[in-house]
Amino acid sequence: MNAEQLQKTLRASQYAEQVLGLHQILLEQDYAIDQFQTSLATTQIQQLVQTELQDVQDENQWMRTLRILRARLMFRWIWQDANVLTDVVTLTRELSDFADASINAAKDFARVALLAKHGEPISYSGQVQDLIVVAMGKLGAQELNLSSDIDLIFAFDEQGETNGRKCIDVQQFCIAWGQKIIYLLEHMTAEGFVFRVDMRLRPWGDGSALAISHAALEKYLSQHGREWERYAWIKARIVSGGKSGDDLLDMTRPFVFRKYVDYTAFAAMREMKAMIEREVARRNIEDDIKLGAGGIREVEFIVQVFQLIYGGSKLELQDRQCLVSLKHLGEVGLLDDQAVIDLEDAYLFLRRVEHAIQALNDQQTQSLPSESEPRQRMIDTLGFASWDDFLVFLNAKREKVIYQFEHLIKEKGLESPNQSFSQLEQQLDEILDEHAKNLVHEFWYGHAIKKLPAKAVQRLKEFWPHLIQTILESNKPQTALVRLMPLVESVMRRTVYLVMLIESKGALQRLVKMATVSPWICEELTHYPVLLDEFLSMDFELPKRQDLEDSLRQQLLRIEIDQVEDQMRVLRLFKKSNVLTVAASDVLAESPLMRVSDALTDIAEVSVMASLNLAYQITAKKHGYPLDAEGQRCSLDHTAFAVIGYGKVGGIELGYGSDLDLVFIHYMDEQADTDGLKPISGFEFAMRVAQKLMSLMTTQTLDGRVYEIDTRLRPSGEAGLLVTSLKAFEQYQLKNAWLWEHQAIVRARSIAGESSLREKFEQLRRLILTLPRDENYVREEVLKMRQKMKDHLGSSKEQKKDGIFHLKQDAGGIVDIEFMAQYAVLAWSGTNPDLAHYSDNVRILEDAAKAHCLSSDDASALIHAYLSERAESHRLALANHNMQVSAAEWFDTREVVCKLWQRLIDPTAVFAVDSE
Structure with a gap:
């Protein structure tokens, strides 16, 4: 030794x-x-x-x-x-x-x-x-x-x-x-x-x-x-x-590290430091080398505040260790090299002093000893000639920490607008009408402001000039202000959002631009302020299908199967936040129409898939699992249940306000009982799964609903069963269905459920659509159905006289093009089975041209008209407008559609807008 x-x-x-x-x-x-x-x-x-x-x-x-x-x-x-x-x-x-x-x-x-x-x-x-x-x-x-x-x-x-x-x-x-x-x-x-x-x-x-x-x-x-x-x-x-622990820790990361640059961490850090300083003063522990000025905690604060602000976007800052993160702060340019050196040097010395204090008596303390004997022991250990020499050295280290803390944290302030508050108010006053002026006056002098805590009022007053300056820089300042006022009122108590908008000029500019384009987006954010989290952090890229699936699965994974309210909340916010992302990409990044529709359809499909999985688990937990039609036990991996999407979701053409046309089919033994403690028949099991799925998606809660669901396209319509076996569905379609029901199947597509059953449905769909049909009969039935829709849903005679064109239902509108595509499949796929492959109108028309059933020019003209009208329908939905537009502005597009309608469906039709 x-x-x-x-x-x-x-x-x-x-x-x-x-x-x-x-x-x-x-x-x-x-x-x-x-x-x-x-x-x-x-x-x-x-x-x-x-x-x-x-x-x-x-x-x-x-x-x-x-x-x-x-x-x-x-x-x-x-x-x-x-x-x-x-x-x-x-x-x-x-x-x-x-x-x-x-x-x-x-x-x-x-x-x-x-x-x-x-x-x-x-x-x-x-x-x-x-x-x-x-x-x-x-x-x-x-x-x-x-x-x-x-x-x-x-x-x-x-x-x-x-x-x-x-x-x-x-x-x-x-x-x-x-x-x-x-x-x-x-x-x-x-x-x-x-x-x-x-x-x-x-x-x-x-x-x-x-x-x-x-x-x-x-x-x-x-x-x-x-x-x-x-x-x-x-x-x-x-x-x-193990893995459960890793999953739990992954769950906490979004709480700690916000996806956006989170400047609110500065204010929170300042408050925490002030609280500690008050405690230090109260307990008279200035010599505490952890909590005192320039101590260990202050170094940690400097590092951690930057971690909270930037850690969501700079993953290297998520390290737990102070020195590792300090090094990364220098590497990414958030601290200069000298600051990193000074803080690292001070931290290491302070930790060594901490160990010297605690080694004395194995006590959890960071206070410098006051008695001479332990002081002498300490300086002997640390290598100093005297206590005074030690204090000089220690205080020099602490001063460097204090300096960095003062300059990097305490003096971090908010950028001031370029103009004074009064100048901005005067400019705003000059462009507002009386309604908007009253709106602003009522906001500032109303009961809501009087009930706000003083801190929230101060934060609101800091935010207001930034908002006004950004609004004045927009192309529609009054529109932006009127639409944003309800949003400001809804979030003014949650001041974290106001700080983020102050600190991120780009986010505030995007918000104002969105307001000028889409009142619908403003209303969504106003009703559901939690969506601002997504809005402020989004990169305005359309969400990818795999990312959607992974995100929703992770969110639902840790919710207990019987916590239905929490499941519904996750489903609703998932749908709303991702549709908002699509809308922002549509407006700000000008994403192509078909990619927007694809993304909206993906969101719906992923929501349906998750809801079906939950509904199946909830039902199975209570009643056990049924048998399939071949006597095999169904399970979560073999559900023998599928969801068929019709209409817009089936045609991969979903819009912002679209509901979902769904049909449920199963492949279960309807008579055999489930194997649980409370057995029910396979038929009743399938019914309860469908009902639970409907409940999860359509129940109105504080977060709204996921989607409206329409099931009237099921066999026998509203008089039919909610869920149909595959065999019964096949028999109905082949023996009892009307032609318009086969017309609906053109836009049908399996969107959720067991893969083998979905494939069986797709085979049945192709069989139904490729049945030989008399072309004249198809033309007559399609024409009858189209006329019924015009009579019930199209513009009135008075509206037509006023120059109104219903973009969807009137002659030359979206439905005419959809019906022509459906006619092509029903009339010609018997001899051209490739026409029955796709469920979306654009690819149907492209395939009709490939099969020489339509000329390339005619197909291209219809596709161009269809995409133009659908793009306008999206714009109208975002603007909260109905589908009625100026007929004169759409004359050329309608003329193209109507002439093709005349040639394909109704030779007697005459296109004359003024005479409609």
Whole structure:
């Protein structure tokens, strides 16, 4: 043993003297002293803990063994620190590795007795549940100091029950599990303790349940999570819990790191720092090298505030460790090189001082000692000639931190508009009519403002000039103002949105431009302000199908199957936020019409697929699974159920306000009972799945509804069953269906459900459409149906005289083109089966040209007219206008359509707009 190093160790720490006195024989073993020159790898520490505790089954002996090991390791770490045989990063990592290993050992030991008493915790979906241990604070960042508490949160994946002789629910099991872990680690025995455990960072803090489900944690963070909790969760790390733990941590990332540049973090950080300063002053702890000015916490604040602001867009800033993130801040240009050097140097020295303080008596404190004897021990350890020399050096480091904090955080202000408030108000007043002026006056002097907290009023007053300046720069300032006022009123209490709009001029400009184009978008944002989160962060690219599926699956994955309200909320916000993205891309990026329709249709299909999956699970959980028509057990992978989309969703031509025309088919044994505790027939099972799907999508809630659904195109219409077997559907279509029902099948397409059943439907669809038909009969029936629609839905004679053209229903409109495409399939696919392949009008017309049923010129003319009219219909929908437009402006397009209608369908038709 190196006597000089031993003497320095004992000088640095009275605690080390105690350990040596109690465990001298153990400390003289080879591994304890001779290897002090080297660091311990994570696996070595894990193996050391496992070896020491191997075969220990008695609880008291287990606790004694781990505490003795902790004392030996603490002696080792103090030795290394006092003799500068390690560095701060290595030491804090080893301490954290030991904490991880101790937690996992305690978790494994505690589980044995719980299993014997209660059995395994099983979720309602049949999965064995594990306890997820989340490390927070210094342990989460693997920056544990010599005498740190460990901050933990306990969670589990899903609710359920144990399967033992004394059954309890999963949450109770996990609470008991967590309580035992805490006892094993922090209970004070003759040998001391292992770690003090702090659970106060869990949702709702002290007094709340010790363990929380994934779904409950997600709900808490989304609805109640506070700004300081975002700071705390930056350092969160899964110590134990496997994939369930990883999924839980992934869920928290959007709460911590916002997708947009989140300038609100500055204000939150300033408030937190002010609170800490008040506490420091109150407790007279200016010499606290963690909480005092220029201390460790201030370095962490500088790093963390930038992480919260930019971490959503700069993923490298999401690292838990302070020094790693500090380095990244320099690399991405958010801090200059000298600032990074100064902060890193100060942080490392402050952490070394922290260790010197805590090594004295193994106490959790960061305050400089006031007595001469411990002061002398400290400066001997740190290598200073006197306490005054040490303070000069320490204060120089702290001053550099204070300087960076003052300049980078406290002085971060909001950009002022180019003009004064009064100038902007005067310019605005000059262009507003009386209605708009009254609107502004009522807003500022109304009851809503008077009820606002002072802080919210101040934030609103900061925002107002930015809004007015941006509105004045737009091409329709009055329109923008009138449409945005309700939105401002709806979000003025949620000032986070106002700050984001102040700080992001681009986002505010986009919002104003959207307001000038689309009142519908403004209304959506006003009614559902949560959509602003998406709007402010969107890149205005159309969403991709795979991304939509992944996003919705992840959102629904952790909601318990019986939490229907939460499922409906996710479905509604998924649909609304993604349709908003499409609308923004349509307006601001001028995306092509067909790509817009594709995206809108994808959103609908993904919503239907998810709703069907939920509906099937909910029904199966209650009643068990049915048999299919061939006697095989249905399951989630073999549902024997499919959803058929008709009309716009079937034709991949969905618009912004479109409802969904759906038909449900199944391939189940309608007579056989399900295999659950409450069995029902296969027929009733299929009915309940369809009804539950309808309920999930159409129930009106505070978040609106997902879609309106129309099921009248099912066999026998409203008089028919909601769900039809594939066989019954086939018989009806081949023996009883009217021609207009086959016409509807032209635009039918399977959009959700089991792939084999969907393929069976597609084969049946092609069979029906390629049946031989008399062309004259088809023409007569199509013409009759078209005339009925014109009579009921087209413009009145008075409207036509006034020069009104209904873009969809009048002659030469969208429906004429759709009917011509459907006529082509019904009349000609018997001899040209390729015409029955697609369900969308554009590709049907293209295929008609390829088959030489239409000339290329005629097909191109119809497609051009169709896309022009549909593009205008989208624009009208965004502007909240109906489909009535000026007939004169559409004369040329209508003439092309009507002439082709005359040649294909009705030779007697005469196109004369004025005489209609």
